[in-house]
Structure formats: structure tokens, C-alpha cells
Amino acid sequence: SGHPSAFRTSNLCIPQPQNPPQLGHLAIIKPLVYLTLRLSLPDALIRLPSGSRLCTRRSSGAAAPGSGATIFALSSGQGRCGIAVIRTSGPSSGHALQILTAARDLPPARHASLRLLSDPRSGEPLDRALVLWFPGPRSFTGEDCVEFHVHGGPAVVSGVLQALGSVPGLRPAEAGEFTRRAFANGKLNLTEVEGLADLIHAETEAQRRQALRQLDGELGHLCRGWAETLTKALAHVEAYIDFGEDDNLEEGVLEQADIEVRALEVALGAHLRDARRGQRLRSGAHVVVTGPPNAGKSSLVNLLSRKPVSIVSPEPGTTRDVLETPVDLAGFPVLLSDTAGLREGVGPVEQEGVRRARERLEQADLILAMLDASDLASPSSCNFLATVVASVGAQSPSDSSQRLLLVLNKSDLLSPEGPGPRPDLPPHLLLSCLTGEGLDGLLEALRKELAAVCGDPSTGSPLLTRARHQHHLQGCLDALSHYKPSKDLALAAEALRVARGHLTRLTGGGGTEEILDIIFRDFCVGK
Ligand SMILES: Nc1nc2c(ncn2[C@@H]2O[C@H](COP(=O)(O)OP(=O)(O)OP(=O)(O)O)[C@@H](O)[C@H]2O)c(=O)[nH]1
Numbered sequence: 457s458g459h460p461s462a463f464r465t466s467n468l469c470i471p472q473p474q475n476p477p478q479l480g481h482l483a484i485i486k487p488l489v490y491l492t493l494r495l496s497l498p499d500a501l502i503r504l505p506s507g508s509r510l511c512t513r514r515s516s517g518a519a520a521p522g523s524g525a526t527i528f529a530l531s532s533g534q535g536r537c538g539i540a541v542i543r544t545s546g547p548s549s550g551h552a553l554q555i556l557t558a559a560r561d562l563p564p565a566r567h568a569s570l571r572l573l574s575d576p577r578s579g580e581p582l583d584r585a586l587v588l589w590f591p592g593p594r595s596f597t598g599e600d601c602v603e604f605h606v607h608g609g610p611a612v613v614s615g616v617l618q619a620l621g622s623v624p625g626l627r628p629a630e631a632g633e634f635t636r637r638a639f640a641n642g643k644l645n646l647t648e649v650e651g652l653a654d655l656i657h658a659e660t661e662a663q664r665r666q667a668l669r670q671l672d673g674e675l676g677h678l679c680r681g682w683a684e685t686l687t688k689a690l691a692h693v694e695a696y697i698d699f700g701e702d703d704n705l706e707e708g709v710l711e712q713a714d715i716e717v718r719a720l721e722v723a724l725g726a727h728l729r730d731a732r733r734g735q736r737l738r739s740g741a742h743v744v745v746t747g748p749p750n751a752g753k754s755s756l757v758n759l760l761s762r763k764p765v766s767i768v769s770p771e772p773g774t775t776r777d778v779l780e781t782p783v784d785l786a787g788f789p790v791l792l793s794d795t796a797g798l799r800e801g802v803g804p805v806e807q808e809g810v811r812r813a814r815e816r817l818e819q820a821d822l823i824l825a826m827l828d829a830s831d832l833a834s835p836s837s838c839n840f841l842a843t844v845v846a847s848v849g850a851q852s853p854s855d856s857s858q859r860l861l862l863v864l865n866k867s868d869l870l871s872p873e874g875p876g877p878r879p880d881l882p883p884h885l886l887l888s889c890l891t892g893e894g895l896d897g898l899l900e901a902l903r904k905e906l907a908a909v910c911g912d913p914s915t916g917s918p919l920l921t922r923a924r925h926q927h928h929l930q931g932c933l934d935a936l937s938h939y940k941p942s943k944d945l946a947l948a949a950e951a952l953r954v955a956r957g958h959l960t961r962l963t964g965g966g967g968t969e970e971i972l973d974i975i976f977r978d979f980c981v982g983k
């Protein structure tokens with residue numbers, strides 16, 4: 457039925473059948489072939505095939521893959537444990553397995569088999585272990601791999617490692633080398649590698665969720681989609697440069713490219729505005745507790761961190777230095793800072809403490825502003841409300857650089873019948889560090905605030921977790937600002953090429969050795 461539309465690729469037009477001179481045919485076919493070729497580019501650009509130029513140079517970090525060596529390492533944690541996993545990757549993996557199990561045949565692929573391992577030099581039994589044989593390319597690295605699940609005693613582990621080291625062609629792996637081989641063989645792209653590194657290091661629920669999403673390749677998928685949009689726009693512009701005169705291009709080819717590029721700019725802008733949130737989730741949000749002296753700031757820090765971080769005493773001006781402690785608040789990683797109570801006109805040491813407190817306050821992602829609920833009329837409380845609380849509250853929510861939660865502590869001192877806190881107060885929470893009343897409400901409010909500060913990793917668009925991601929998206933956006941096809945088509949095409957280059961490098965295509973070194977340095981040996 458609709459064969460004309462089957463030949464129609466985006467806005468390129470199908471030959472008009474009523475005018476078929478021989479030469480016209482060529483001119484008509486050319487743009488189609490041209491476009492088809494260009495549209496098939498993105499995959500090749502983004503996934504590095506094995507044996508690409510990455511494999512030819514050795515670098516300071518993990519050795520470049522493809523060198524033919526078979527690597528081995530303990531892949532589970534160090535120290536005494538029930539089961540330890542030792543892995544190999546490379547062409548001699550199968551041979552090493554045969555030698556250690558003194559068997560002529562390899563076990564069935566991807567099935568756990570119980571085997572006696574012995575030292576190939578002395579024949580001495582080392583352990584009765586589960587072995588798994590993963591012939592490439594269906595393995596983590598894409599190469600032949602073996603896993604030995606041995607008993608976790610240090611003597612067993614070192615015995616098996618030494619036995620592997622004695623097999624010709626095998627050498628110990630360097631940090632991150634398994635993952636690097638997986639990357640070089642196209643098993644993972646660069647953002648997925650970063651997700652894996654983050655997953656290994658994740659300490660809180662939210663960090664784990666974010667790392668898993670990145671490992672699933674969501675950011676990579678998004679970038680590939682964007683790169684494809686740019687490839688199409690580039691194909692249109694170049695087709696126009698080459699064949700615009702031939703009259704075979706449908707009207708509006710350039711306009712369509714323009715619309716797509718502008719839409720992409722909007723999407724990139726939205727992601728960049730989001731940028732800091734993913735990084736905060738990866739490295740921890742800064743939460744700073746502040747307020748007048750004796751409000752109970754140190755008591756709250758100790759309560760939230762469940763350990764005696766700060767000295768608590770009835771003496772105002774107890775805390776002088778900034779005390780920082782990492783905590784998991786409602787699943788979010790947080791660097792919690794206790795600070796000196798804000799007041800004027802005290803000795804030089806406390807004044808220095810107040811200066812440091814104000815400095816730290818400026819770096820806060822979230823401010824926990826604390827007042828003594830039974831002391832709201834005091835000059836220090838009024839002053840604090842009029843300065844710190846009012847100034848953060850006055851920021852427009854869109855620029856949302858800092859958020860603030862107002863907490864009225866010592867609610868146990870308020871008489872149940874007496875008047876509540878002043879009616880003119882901004883929204884606040886009541887808390888008693890002494891009795892723990894109100895703590896659940898505070899934690900729930902903190903969860904909401906932190907979700908806003910860090911982004912909720914289980915919903916919404918994939919977050920940019922590293923400065924590197926932000927750099928490339930910004931680079932892409934900057935390049936697109938030079939895309940002005942109405943002025944100069946050649947320059948516009950170049951702008952699209954530069955922009956697409958940034959997206960490709962984000963997922964690891966054409967990646968430089970230095971970036972790879974930095975990323976793989978995050979891994980431990982055996983990963
Ligand atoms: N009744 C009551 N007392 C509290 C509560 N929280 C803290 N306190 C007491 O208030 C006093 C001051 O507490 P801190 O935690 O040292 O207060 P702070 O804000 O860190 O004080 P500075 O570091 O001196 O600015 C201590 O005697 C605490 O035991 C509370 O919820 N109820």
C-alpha cells in the first residue's frame with residue numbers, strides 16, 4: 457500500500473514520478489542514501505567496538521584491555537568471611553580452570569559445579585569450591601571468565617590466588633580492570649560504569665537507587681536519544697548544503713531541524729538546572745543547624761546522628777567550632793553541621809565561632825533554624841527571626857539555592873493550656889529534644905526537604921551525578937547557541953557536530969584516556 461511513505465525519510469521528498477530523466481534519478485537517490493548512512497551513525501559512535509583505539513595504549517590506571525593477558529583477583533571483600541569470590545577474565549580463563557581442577561573438560565557454562573581445587577605445582581588440595589565457567593562474550597567483561605567461590609579463610613584465598621598466579625598467561629588484575637574490559641567490549645557505557653562505581657560505594661537507600669538507575673543506563677539512553685536528534689538535524693543541514701540546489705528536498709527541511717534543535721536546547725536547559733541535585737545525592741547534602749545560643753542545636757545534632765558529636769550544656773556559647781558529621785537522614789546522605797549560637801558582643805573566641813557559623817551557613821543546602829520555644833520574645837530570638845529566617849524566606853522558591861526548616865525546640869517547657877507560639881511566626885515544627893516528641897514529624901519534613909534538595913532518585917528524569925555530566929551537557933548547549941543556519945550553513949553544521957561530540961563523550965564514545973583513568977580509579981581491585 458503506502459510505498460511512497462515507506463521511502464520517505466523525515467522531510468526528504470520522494471522523486472516525482474512524472475519527470476524521470478536519467479540524471480534526475482541519481483540526484484534523487486543520492487540524498488536518500490546519504491541520509492540513511494548518516495542516520496545509522498549514532499550507535500557506532502556511542503558504543504565502542506572491542507579492539508578500538510582504547511585498546512592500543514597502556515595508561516597509568518587500569519591496564520588497557522585487549523593486551524591478551526588473563527587477569528585474576530579476589531572480587532569479594534577482604535578479610536575473613538564465609539565465601540570469597542575469585543574471578544578471572546581473559547583467554548586463558550578456561551585453561552586455568554582446567555589446571556586448578558585437574559580436569560580435561562570444562563564444566564557446563566553458567567552452572568555452579570562443585571570441584572576440588574588443587575595447586576598445579578604441588579598437587580596439594582586447596583579447597584572444595586563452587587566453580588562457574590562463563591565463556592565470552594556472555595560474561596561480565598565479554599571475555600572468557602571464571603568464578604571460584606571458595607571458603608573465605610585467608611589461607612584458602614591466598615592459596616588459590618597463588619595457584620592462579622602460577623598458571624602461564626595469568627597476572628593479578630589492577631584496580632577497575634574487570635570493569636574497564638567490560639567497557640572496552642561494549643558491555644557497559646561510561647555512565648553505566650559510573651553507576652556501577654557508585655553502587656559499590658552507595659551508603660544510603662537513595663544513593664543506591666540513583667546508582668542503580670544510572671547502571672540501568674537511563675542517562676546513557678537519554679544522551680543517545682539526544683545525539684540521534686542532533687545526527688538527524690545534521691543530516692538535514694548537510695543534505696541541504698549538498699543538494700539544496702537540486703530541488704529534491706522538500707520545503708521546510710531546515711525549519712524542521714531548527715525546531716528539533718530548539719526543543720533539545722530546552723530539554724538540556726531543564727536537565728542542567730537539575731544538575732546540582734544528583735551530585736548532592738552522590739556526595740551528601742549540606743545541612744546546617746543554626747540558631748541563638750542554648751536553643752538546643754547540639755542536642756538536635758546528637759539526636760539525629762545518634763551519637764554524642766557535640767557537647768551539650770546549659771551554658772550559652774558551648775559550641776564554638778563547626779562540628780561536621782555524616783549521617784543518613786531518611787535515606788539521604790547528609791553532612792550535618794553543628795555551629796556556634798549566633799549572638800553579638802561576646803569574647804574573641806566565641807566571635808570567631810560565630811564568624812565560622814555564618815560562613816558555614818552560606819554553604820548550606822538546607823538550614824535547620826532552631827529557636828527555644830519558651831524564649832521566643834528574647835532579643836536573640838527576635839534578631840535571629842528578623843535576619844537569618846527572614847532572609848532565606850525572602851528568596852524566591854525558583855532560585856531555591858537554600859531551603860530552611862524552622863524548628864521550635866523545648867516544646868516540653870510550654871504549658872499545655874498556655875498560648876501557643878506567636879501567631880506571626882513563619883511555618884514551623886514543634887520539637888522536644890528532651891522527650892523526643894515531634895521527632896517523627898521533623899524527620900518526615902526533612903525527608904521532603906532533602907528530596908527537593910537531592911532530587912528523588914526513584915522518579916523523574918535521570919539525574920546528572922557528576923560534574924563531568926554537567927560539563928558535557930553545558931558544552932553541548934553552548935555549541936548549539938552557535939547553530940544559526942540562516943547565517944551560515946557550514947558553521948551551523950559544525951556547531952551540531954561539536955554539540956553531538958559532547959553527548960558522545962558523556963557516554964564514553966571517543967573518550968580520552970585521562971577521563972577513563974579518573975573514572976576507573978574509583979574502583980577497587982577485583983571490580
Ligand atoms: N527542657 C528542654 N531542654 C533542652 C531541650 N533540648 C536541649 N535542652 C537543654 O538546653 C541546654 C542547651 O542545649 P544545647 O544543645 O547545648 O544548646 P546549643 O544550642 O547547642 O547551645 P550553644 O552551643 O551554647 O549555642 C542544655 O541544658 C540542654 O539539656 C529540650 O527539648 N527541652
Ligand SMILES: [K+]
Nearest residue numbers: 769771772774
Ligand atoms: K549550650
Ligand SMILES: [Mg+2]
Nearest residue numbers: 753754774775
Ligand atoms: Mg551547641
